[in-house]
Amino acid sequence: xxxxxxxxxxxxxxxxxxxxxxxxxxxxxxxxxxKRLAExxxxxxxxxxxxxxxQGIISAQDHADIQRGMAQIKAEIADxxxxxxxxxxxxxxxxxxxxxxxxxxxxxRLHTGRSRNDQVATDxxxxxxxxxxxxxxxxxxxxxxxxxxxEQHAATILPGFTHMQVAQPITFGHHMLxxxxxxxxxxxxxxxxxxxxxxxxxxxxxxAGTTFPIDRARVAKTLGFDDxxxxxxxxxxxxxxxxxxxxxxxxxxxxxxxxxxxxVIWMSPRxxxxxxxxxxxxxxxxxxxxxxxxxxxxARGKTGRVNGHLIGLLTLMKGQPxxxxxxxxxxxxPLFDTVDTVVDTLRIFADxxxxxxxxxxxxxxxxxxxxxxxxDLADYLVKKGLPFRDAHEAVAHAVRACEGRxxxxxxxxxxxxxxxxxLIEADVFNVLTLEGSVAARNHIxxxxxxxxxxxxxxxxxxxx
Ligand code: ARG
Numbered sequence: 001x002x003x004x005x006x007x008x009x010x011x012x013x014x015x016x017x018x019x020x021x022x023x024x025x026x027x028x029x030x031x032x033x034x035k036r037l038a039e040x041x042x043x044x045x046x047x048x049x050x051x052x053x054x055q056g057i058i059s060a061q062d063h064a065d066i067q068r069g070m071a072q073i074k075a076e077i078a079d080x081x082x083x084x085x086x087x088x089x090x091x092x093x094x095x096x097x098x099x100x101x102x103x104x105x106x107x108x109r110l111h112t113g114r115s116r117n118d119q120v121a122t123d124x125x126x127x128x129x130x131x132x133x134x135x136x137x138x139x140x141x142x143x144x145x146x147x148x149x150x151e152q153h154a155a156t157i158l159p160g161f162t163h164m165q166v167a168q169p170i171t172f173g174h175h176m177l178x179x180x181x182x183x184x185x186x187x188x189x190x191x192x193x194x195x196x197x198x199x200x201x202x203x204x205x206x207x208a209g210t211t212f213p214i215d216r217a218r219v220a221k222t223l224g225f226d227d228x229x230x231x232x233x234x235x236x237x238x239x240x241x242x243x244x245x246x247x248x249x250x251x252x253x254x255x256x257x258x259x260x261x262x263x264v265i266w267m268s269p270r271x272x273x274x275x276x277x278x279x280x281x282x283x284x285x286x287x288x289x290x291x292x293x294x295x296x297x298x299a300r301g302k303t304g305r306v307n308g309h310l311i312g313l314l315t316l317m318k319g320q321p322x323x324x325x326x327x328x329x330x331x332x333x334p335l336f337d338t339v340d341t342v343v344d345t346l347r348i349f350a351d352x353x354x355x356x357x358x359x360x361x362x363x364x365x366x367x368x369x370x371x372x373x374x375x376d377l378a379d380y381l382v383k384k385g386l387p388f389r390d391a392h393e394a395v396a397h398a399v400r401a402c403e404g405r406x407x408x409x410x411x412x413x414x415x416x417x418x419x420x421x422x423l424i425e426a427d428v429f430n431v432l433t434l435e436g437s438v439a440a441r442n443h444i445x446x447x448x449x450x451x452x453x454x455x456x457x458x459x460x461x462x463x464x
Contacts, residue, residue: 030329031084034091036336038077040126041091042070044119047222048202049110057212058109065106069099090329091123092116113212114205117236117324121201124331126223128245131339132194138346139187139252140463143180145353150176151456155449157434158273158363159372166370169434172358173452180459182255189248197241200225204232207323237323239313239331246310249338250303256345257303260296263356267293272362277355280348295348302341309334367434371399371409376431376440384423394421 020028046067053063073095076082088094093116100107153172160170200223203209203216209232216228229235266273276293284290312334320327374395381391398420402409409417410432417424430436442448445455 025086025089028089028326029086030090030332031086031088031094033333033336034120034329035084035094037091037120037123037127037332038082038095039074040123040130041095041119042074043126044122044202044223045095045110046070047219048114050222051215051219052109052112052212054218055213055215057112057214058106062106062109065103066099066110069103069107072102073098090116090120092119113210113214114202115207115236117206118201118204118232120328121204121236122223124239124242124335125197125199125201125225128197128242128335128339129194129224131343132190132197132245135249135252135339135342135346136187136190138343138350139183139190141350142346142353143183143187143459144463145350146176146180146183147456147459149353149356149358150174150180150452153358153360154452154456155438156358156360156363157367157438159367159370160447166366166372168375169367169372169437170447171438171449171452172360172363173449173456174447177452177455177459179255179259182258183252184459184462186248186252186255189251190245193241193244193248195226196244198224198226200228201235203228204235207233207236233323237320237325237328239317239328242331242335243310243313243317246306246313246335246338249342250307250310252342253299253303253306253345256349257300259349260300263296264293264300271366273359273366275357275359276352277357280352280355295352299345299349302345306338306341309338364434368408371402373409373432373434373437374399376437377409377428379440380428380431381421381423386421386423391421 049058049063049066052058053060073082076098082094082098084094085097088097096107096110099110150173153176156172157169158172158175159166160168160175200216200220202219203214220226220228263274263276265271267276276295278291280293280295281291282294284292313331316327316330377398378388378391378395381394382388386394398409398412398417401420402412410429414424414426414428417428431440439448439450442450444451
């Protein structure tokens with residue numbers, strides 16, 4: 001206890017007359033989660049020290065000592081030998097304290113011209129930049145896996161649904177390409193968010209800037225930031241870039257969740273459109289026959305927690321007066337959990353997409369039920385001169401008659417069909433087939449196999 005307190009008073013100088021209680025220490029400490037920022041923290045400190053030395057604010061010797069100390073700290077962290085102390089509150093103070101232990105006064109000079117407020121904002125941005133790049137790569141992998149699946153099934157027919165009712169026949173490749181589009185926009189959103197993440201807060205110090213002759217542009221260049229944040233109060237306090245990231249992440253998960261919902265339905269034995277490789281499923285502890293699509297179900301569930309983090313961060317920010325407030329320490333756990341959840345989910349889904357077995361017979365059988373080509377018959381009549389509303393009405397009568405008899409439109413003879421419109425001729429059977437129906441939707445964005453193949457080529461060219 002005494003040792004802990006003496007460490008604390010070393011960290012905080014002589015300003016305080018009594019130590020904080022153990023409970024308060026635990027309550028205010030962030031080291032157990034923000035130690036994840038260690039690499040970014042060291043990177044930021046090294047860039048800061050280099051600039052301080054270049055500007056003559058610290059000596060070349062101090063700079064060399066800091067570099068040496070940081071190299072050792074990095075190694076200690078990598079080897080799991082670094083001792084993280086709750087008394088030292090957060091990742092920043094832990095590293096700085098160890099540096100001072102290792103190199104003496106040079107370690108104490110590192111914090112010249114900066115504050116933990118601009119330091120932590122810099123660390124988060126560096127960390128997030130890496131996470132965004134990882135997520136961009138994973139979105140790409142998932143899209144490539146879905147493109148491959150789409151290519152294999154460019155002409156495989158299944159029913160398309162609206163309101164969960166059979167609507168029109170579509171190709172499975174086309175269906176997969178819908179997700180390729182969604183994840184493509186997600187990648188664009190991530191890349192866009194990265195632009196605003198990639199600006200340097202360091203140099204803002206606690207809130208007002210610093211009296212030292214610093215060179216912020218130099219630090220920005222060393223750390224690969226596109227620009228410096230242009231207002232010190234804003235730079236240390238706003239976390240809108242993290243909120244934006246969480247919004248983009250929530251959309252990634254929303255798309256994953258929609259896809260999951262479909263995979264679960266498709267894998268249900270009642271539907272039987274697909275099978276998912278065993279390594280993504282589990283059995284039941286009581287029902288030996290079961291094979292459950294756990295991964296898609298869990299991903300659907302985890303979407304809720306990512307959405308929750310977005311709301312959490314928005315709420316964290318909304319009541320804060322300028323500039324930095326300790327509230328902001330609460331940004332990290334939701335942010336880290338969002339990154340972990342999205343990264344793990346995308347990694348698993350890219351792999352799982354390659355573990356999907358499509359069952360074309362079951363898909364085809366389902367497309368043959370539910371009058372999926374009724375619209376094609378209406379369009380056929382329109383092309384023969386009937387106004388669309390009248391064509392719609394004529395086909396509705398035909399469907400109703402089929403329902404009464406328990407048959408499909410294609411089961412009716414030409415004479416029977418002509419009872420609904422005398423415009424119907426023998427060529428009608430070309431449009432009533434599933435193949436004829438999908439092939440006819442032959443324009444950009446349509447479901448025809450030819451268009452599916454063109455769309456795949458288009459995305460592949462974009463991906464380079
Ligand atoms: N651990 C703090 C955080 O995560 C670092 C900044 C603390 N600054 C301060 N003035 N208390 O935000």
